[in-house]
Amino acid sequence: MNIVVCVKQVIDPEAPPASFKIDATSNKVVPPAGVPPIIDPYAEYAIEAALRIKDALGGKITAISLGINQLRDVIKKPLSMGTDELVLLEDEAFAEGDSWSTAYALAMAIKKIGDYDLILCGREASDWNAGQVGSGIAEILGLPSVTLAQKIDITDGKARVERVTADGYEVVEILLPALITVSNELGEPRYPTIKGIMAAKKKEPIIWKPADIGVDPAQVGAAGRRTKTLKLYQPVHEGEVEVIEGETAEEAAANLALKLREAKIL
Amino acid sequence: MAESKGVMACIEVSEGKLAAIATEILGCGRKLADDLGQELSAVLVGSGISNLVQEAIAFGADKVYVVDDPLLQDYQTDSYVSVMEKVVKQAMPQILILGQTTTGRDLAPKLAFRLETAVSLDCLELAIDPDSKRLLQTKPVYGGNAYAISTTECNPQIVTVRVKAMTPLELDASRQGEVITIDAGLDPSVIRTKVLEKVKEEIEGVKLEDATVIVSGGRGIGSADGFKQLEELAKILKGAVGASRPPCDNDWVATGLQVGLTGKIVTPDLYIAVALSGSSQHMSGCSGSKTIVAINKDPEANIVKRARFAVVGDWRKVIPSFTSKVKELLAG
Numbered sequence: 001m002n003i004v005v006c007v008k009q010v011i012d013p014e015a016p017p018a019s020f021k022i023d024a025t026s027n028k029v030v031p032p033a034g035v036p037p038i039i040d041p042y043a044e045y046a047i048e049a050a051l052r053i054k055d056a057l058g059g060k061i062t063a064i065s066l067g068i069n070q071l072r073d074v075i076k077k078p079l080s081m082g083t084d085e086l087v088l089l090e091d092e093a094f095a096e097g098d099s100w101s102t103a104y105a106l107a108m109a110i111k112k113i114g115d116y117d118l119i120l121c122g123r124e125a126s127d128w129n130a131g132q133v134g135s136g137i138a139e140i141l142g143l144p145s146v147t148l149a150q151k152i153d154i155t156d157g158k159a160r161v162e163r164v165t166a167d168g169y170e171v172v173e174i175l176l177p178a179l180i181t182v183s184n185e186l187g188e189p190r191y192p193t194i195k196g197i198m199a200a201k202k203k204e205p206i207i208w209k210p211a212d213i214g215v216d217p218a219q220v221g222a223a224g225r226r227t228k229t230l231k232l233y234q235p236v237h238e239g240e241v242e243v244i245e246g247e248t249a250e251e252a253a254a255n256l257a258l259k260l261r262e263a264k265i266l
Numbered sequence: 267m268a269e270s271k272g273v274m275a276c277i278e279v280s281e282g283k284l285a286a287i288a289t290e291i292l293g294c295g296r297k298l299a300d301d302l303g304q305e306l307s308a309v310l311v312g313s314g315i316s317n318l319v320q321e322a323i324a325f326g327a328d329k330v331y332v333v334d335d336p337l338l339q340d341y342q343t344d345s346y347v348s349v350m351e352k353v354v355k356q357a358m359p360q361i362l363i364l365g366q367t368t369t370g371r372d373l374a375p376k377l378a379f380r381l382e383t384a385v386s387l388d389c390l391e392l393a394i395d396p397d398s399k400r401l402l403q404t405k406p407v408y409g410g411n412a413y414a415i416s417t418t419e420c421n422p423q424i425v426t427v428r429v430k431a432m433t434p435l436e437l438d439a440s441r442q443g444e445v446i447t448i449d450a451g452l453d454p455s456v457i458r459t460k461v462l463e464k465v466k467e468e469i470e471g472v473k474l475e476d477a478t479v480i481v482s483g484g485r486g487i488g489s490a491d492g493f494k495q496l497e498e499l500a501k502i503l504k505g506a507v508g509a510s511r512p513p514c515d516n517d518w519v520a521t522g523l524q525v526g527l528t529g530k531i532v533t534p535d536l537y538i539a540v541a542l543s544g545s546s547q548h549m550s551g552c553s554g555s556k557t558i559v560a561i562n563k564d565p566e567a568n569i570v571k572r573a574r575f576a577v578v579g580d581w582r583k584v585i586p587s588f589t590s591k592v593k594e595l596l597a598g
Contacts, residue, residue: 013409013527013547017568020411020546029408041528099375100384124387126527128407128414129550131387132375139379144458145343147372160462165368166475168467172342173460184528226384230402231415241573243565249579250587256559256577257591265536265557266503266595 001059001154003050004110006121006133007043007078009070012036013126020234027232029127039077042122046182048189049152050120051082057154060084062113066105068095072205079200080192086205087113093210093217099128101224103136108213111141118159119179123148138179146172150185270421273299274331274359276309276350277322278369284318287365289325289434291427294392295363296326296435298401301394304360307331309353311346313339316447323443326435330443331357335450340461341369347376349450354381356448359422361401363392366426374426383420390431390554401425409527409550428554430533472506474523479505480534482525482552484542485512486563486581493519496540499589502596508532508552510542526551541581544569561585 012035019032031037039047050061063078066089079086087109094105110119119138124131138145150169151162157176162169164183174180192200210217217223244259246252260266275295277288292308299306308327310318312334319330333349350373354362364370366388378385390413391404401423407414417423474480481500483493493507500507508525509518525532527547537555542548544560544567552558553572560573561584570576577584 011408013550014545017411017544017546017549020408022412027414029412098384100379103379126409126547126550129388129405129409131371132378132385135372135375136379139376145376146459147343148368162465163368165464167473168465170340170461170465171463173462175458178458226420227386227416227418229414229416232407232412234412235410241560241570241576243570243576243578246577249577249583252577252579253561253584253587254591256561256575256584257588257595259575260536260559261595263557266592 001053001057001118002116003053003059003061004113004116004119005043005046005050005061005063005078005083006106006119006137007047007063007065008040008125009037009065009067009075010040010125010127012038013041022232022234024233027229029232037071037074039074040122040125040127042124042126042182042184044189045184045186046120046122047078047081047083049149049182049186051190053118053152053154054082062087064089064106064109064113066094066102068092075205076200076203077192079203080196081190082196086203088205088207089213090207091209092221093223094221096222097220098225098227099130099132099136100226101220103133104140104224105213105215105220106133107137107140108215109208110137112208112213117176118154119143119177121179121181123181123183134179134181141179143177143179144174145179145181146174147181148183149180150183152180270358270360272304272307272357272359273302273361273363274307274309274354274357274422275327276311276362276364276370276373278365278367279310279312279315279318284321284325285365287367287429288322290430290432291363291365292322292325292327293434294427294432298361298392298394302399305329307357307359309333309350311338311349319445323441324437324439326441328443329446331446331448333448333450335452337452337454337457338450342457342459342461343372343376344457344459345452346373347380348452348456350377351380352451353448354422362422362424364424364426366428370426374424378424381422383422383424384418385424385426386416387426389425389427392425392427406550406553409546410553411546411549428533430554471501472504474506474508474525474530474532477506477532477534479503479536479538480508480525480532480552480555481505481538481540482508482510482542483513483540484510486541487513487518490518495585495589499538499585499592502589502593503536505534505536510545510548539569539573540585542569543567544572561588
């Protein structure tokens with residue numbers, strides 16, 4: 001089994017909410033000071049899914065990530081968790097893309113990797129929450145796809161996928177090669193082992209530029225966008241809260257119940 | 267090529283009726299269509315669903331496209347994308363709205379890439395730009411820490427909208443509309459997946475995603491025993507219990523109760539957050555709640571800032587008193 005896993009470096013979603021700031025002129029999030037970026041938590045589930053398949057069947061896992069300013073210690077985490085290779089699409093031309101240009105670049109890179117049976121992605125990334133790059137890669141490569149997997153079993157050139165639904169899950173059989181997006185119901189991703197961390201230290205990522213994957217820089221990154229972000233802003237929450245008072249905590253609690261009743265919420 | 271025109275709502279069926287989200291997207295689609303001075307169409311895709319045409323019209327559609335075929339019994343990406351591609355190419359809408367459901371979030375992106383257009387998932391607000399007449403698509407990003415408004419030059423402009431974010435119209439049985447039947451014309455060989463089984467997970471009490479009231483606890487609850495008090499309150503409110511990540515990591519409650527970025531996304535009418543700080547990762551799961559109530563001893567906690575009402579105090583004192591008052595009010 002040859003598996004490709006798409007990962008991404010993101011601002012830590014566990015960073016203190018007060019540290020979240022937007023630069024209004026560029027419509028971009030200012031990385032919080034002192035909080036290092038991490039591998040997107042959803043992508044970690046995809047890595048874990050790949051590792052479980054490899055544990056069962058053997059094979060090779062290639063992690064791939066698109067972005068600039070990717071910190072080596074951060075972006076090497078898939079290697080320290082147990083993936084075999086790491087490919088980075090690292091070039092200014094790839095930057096500032098939207099889901100379309102990102103999916104296109106990743107699809108072309110995966111085509112170059114070739115010889116894959118399965119492509120895994122997180123169900124979305126925790127920064128832009130777009131939730132469409134996986135499906136996009138599948139469509140560009142002409143592959144079948146299943147989204148929101150909580151379990152993947154491989155037998156005889158097919159995957160049996162438990163796909164999370166509103167009231168449980170459905171079992172979907174899909175022909176390989178295929179693309180599957182993985183949801184958090186899969187279960188906790190493993191921690192890197194010391195051995196894994198040491199191995200990752202020695203391993204250098206493979207860096208590809210647009211020319212390496214045969215794409216015109218005008219089709220990727222900012223130039224390849226199909227959408228435009230007009231505004232990025234923080235919803236205003238301050239000042240809306242009404243703190244319910246009371247002589248004691250018990251009294252405040254009773255007043256809260258009365259208040260909710262009055263507001264017809266209870 | 268003909269000009270793209272009109273708003274189309276791709277509506278889902280649930281247990282033989284229009285799903286709630288279907289009426290919601292018809293409601294928002296109607297408004298957008300009126301703002302553009304264009305028509306609202308609905309698409310019904312499935313097996314044995316033709317009887318729902320009138321209902322779609324009664325909830326606001328001027329025209330209903332029906333694709334009724336036994337092969338469309340189960341949602342499968344390949345068959346639905348192929349059918350929707352056919353419908354869109356025939357109807358040429360400039361806006362296509364779907365629900366942010368297990369179906370919509372799978373179908374919308376794949377269809378958008380097939381049609382070489384763009385899509386925004388999980389929108390909370392949709393509006394027509396008065397100058398460009400393009401669709402302004404507002405969606406939460408960074409787990410709800412920020413909202414992004416985006417637009418595209420491509421047609422159709424495809425979006426999914428979050429459940430309960432839009433308001434349906436009142437059902438008007440006197441509304442008239444046109445029905446257009448489209449042959450699915452599916453070649454079974456294009457369907458590269460097979461649904462083997464559908465498993466409904468039995469959950470005791472009310473499911474988090476369906477609950478109108480959720481009582482959620484955080485690290486401050488301190489133990490599995492502490493959650494029993496939250497369960498009691500939830501039961502009285504006919505609601506469900508949720509949790510932030512630490513109680514799940516510590517096995518005080520089942521992992522399935524986690525609300526947040528890596529847990530469930532919930533949209534109850536009332537979300538009572540007890541002894542939890544309101545990390546971004548948690549807020550992304552509950553920020554769609556209609557009313558958030560915070561019970562926290564720290565007045566500076568993020569959850570207090572994000573709440574509509576708050577009580578600052580130790581939950582061990584607040585919850586018993588609140589529970590008994592609620593009980594009294596509901597009984598009276």
